[in-house]
Amino acid sequence: MLRFIGRRVWDGGLTLAALVTLTFFVMRLAPGGPFSKSRKISPEILANIQKTYHLDEPVWMQFGRYVKGLVTFDLGPSTRFRDYTVGDMISAGLPWSVTIGIWAIIVATLIGVALGVAGAMRRNSAADYVAGIVGVVGVAVPIFVIGPLLQSVFALRLGWVPVGGIGAGWRALVLPILVLALPNVAYISRLTRSSMIETLRENYVRTARAKGVGAARMVRRHVLKGTLLPVIAYLGPATAAIITGSILIETIFALPGIGRHFVDAALNRDYPLVMGITLLYGALLIVLNIATDLIRAWIDPRLRNGR
């Protein structure tokens, strides 16, 4: 088991190193630079600003400098937000993204699994159809449509929650979490349903049933564990995707998360900030994937030995 973890961590490290290198050099291929904004500045002054941020050095030297900084956990200064370092920006934004991300995944899992189980237990019943409709809507209607729609109804018309910002406390997070959860509710409920229908056909379930185990007890003790395997496999990457993919949500609901920095940083050629967030996203994805594998191995003994 330790060897398994060690290998995954080693692979993850290599992946990150490749990611850093690739991002660093590809980013420099884009035309424009962090300070190509005002044409009024004299070349001497511009050169001086470039020098302050080491942008006058050859790219390989800048790369060396960056890697050296990484070793000491120094992600460098932000060129777009001149008051902050990249570390500052990430530590200010990440808690927001993580908070709405984790809540969204919890909400999505609870509702999704419940709908999926209900659908599988009573196929073609009303509950199954509701789950189906939620599934289609959640997957098909994009966030930038459903978000403003919910804002219009619950914030503007009913006034239950604010439109955006963080001034109203927890109420400000209700809509973003729901909107972020919705596509995952859809996916998880479909996943649970099909997985459960399959599990219900397994021999060990039939055996249990033949032995007279009650329906509720059977689901709890025998079926659910088998059913949830694919759901858990999905949750790891989904959590990473939700935390890193909240750009639209954060923009629509005016939340100070990390996702918005990413786009802004890229558009403003804030090289250190783009690097920092890329690295963070990469690391997040790798860690959550490893965690998923570990949980799956814990649930399913077959995965523990062998591969």
Place this chain on the structure above:
Amino acid sequence: MRRHLAITLGGLMLAASLALSGPATADDTLDRGIGSEWSSLDPQVNFDAAAGWIQSDAYEGLVNFDGSGKVIPGAAESWDISADGKTYVFHLRDGLKWSNGDPLVAQDFVNAVLRTLNPDTASEKGYYFYSVIKVKGAEALANGETKDATTLGMTAPDDRTVVIEMETPNPHMLDLMGAFQLAPLHSPSFEAMGAGVFIDPAHVVSNGAYIIKEVVPQSHVLLERNPNYWDAANVKIPFVKYHVTEDVNTELKRYQAGEIDITYDIPVNQIAALQESIPDQVSISPSTEVTYYSFNLKRPPLDNIDVRRALSLAIDRETLEGKIVKGGAVPTYSFAGGFDPDYHGPQIAEAGMSQAEREAAAKDLFAKAGYGPDNPLKLNIVTTVAEDRIRLAQGVALMWKKVLGVDAQVDSMERKAWLDAFYAGGWDVFADDLVGDFAGPETFLAYMRPSADSGYNWVKPEYDAAMDAAAEEADPAKRNEKLAVAEKILLDDYIFAPIAIEPVRHLVSPHVKGWATSPAGYNNSQFLSLE
């Protein structure tokens, strides 16, 4: 074990959620939208107009500006101007204080300029002092040729006097003495904490009507009334909150929900409907930004003035702004006019014609140059990806096609790439824009000097000479006349087609009183009140 984990996790989430709950925005707070996040709250570094609003609330320069953009006394209660217009002596008010109670002295203003010019500050704003107004010694300090602070032509002979000596007279110098360009520097806190002090509410020291109370990156900046401000008795609103409002549609909804009192912008496709439903709350007025389409003089046949002139005349500017872009921009036939009511500059020669006459003239000129529907001219227009800019470029392309048979291709790119593309030269027509440093013609005309910007490849010693002549003139009226002579030389060469003066757009809640508009866009919260 499992249960423990679940409880810990749940507890963490609950704590995070509880930490969020604060009081809802109260009525004693003015909520203002600010667009994308401020790039810096460091007054000597910040170069953003929107962050400039925060800066103008938190700091006060030697002068201040009322809502209509008029220069009024700020930290200086009066000033004397020498007969040659090159030396300004500012007299500070008696008993001025910083927000922490320290006395505010003349040297604090000198230190601010020294820090702005210091290469170590890496500020883009030094050019205000060595280029827009030529303060003696400023350029050498900015270039790092000297580090000797005594060489600067800005001094504080005593605690209440600031003297500024310039190489040439400049009647607009007062426009650059406000908080945006010249916020004073509280040296003790800056030297103790470095530039980080400006975002640290516990330690930042300012001298404006408000002090910085809370800074949350990507969310908001909260300001509170400064009791040590000399005119604190007349500051009516206790708190001002600047919200990051990146998404213009969300901002509109927040305004409609009462979360924002003054928006940063209005979604272009909503302007007409809002002007219908809440006309009193829609505030659209010209800014100091002019859009113009520059022609690449290095690329034939655009080196032929007849071709450039025809292209300029074929643009129906009224239709373009009124029916196609519909963003509230004002069509213009000049480059530097329309910002200062005292400047009576020229327009392009055909400004008085009807559009039909212009189009007829355009066809003749184009035929003379050997082009027309039978021999169509092919060219590209390089523009930014902003929606209204793309629509503008497509509208121009359409008009060129219709009138002159031109095949124009619109190449849109993000702003940074667009800026670099200008000097790379891979364009026939560059969808250009320029934001003036103040609401007057000179900031625009100085920028077009062939000696100031090589990107246009425009060789015109007469223009430089005319601008030099104007720069020596101290009398404002005479200076404007000389600037008009220069602008005529510029317009007569048709090196660009002027398009429009861009607007600023706000929604202003009926609760807000005292709102006024001006091209310079100064709207200090200290002059507003809430009802």
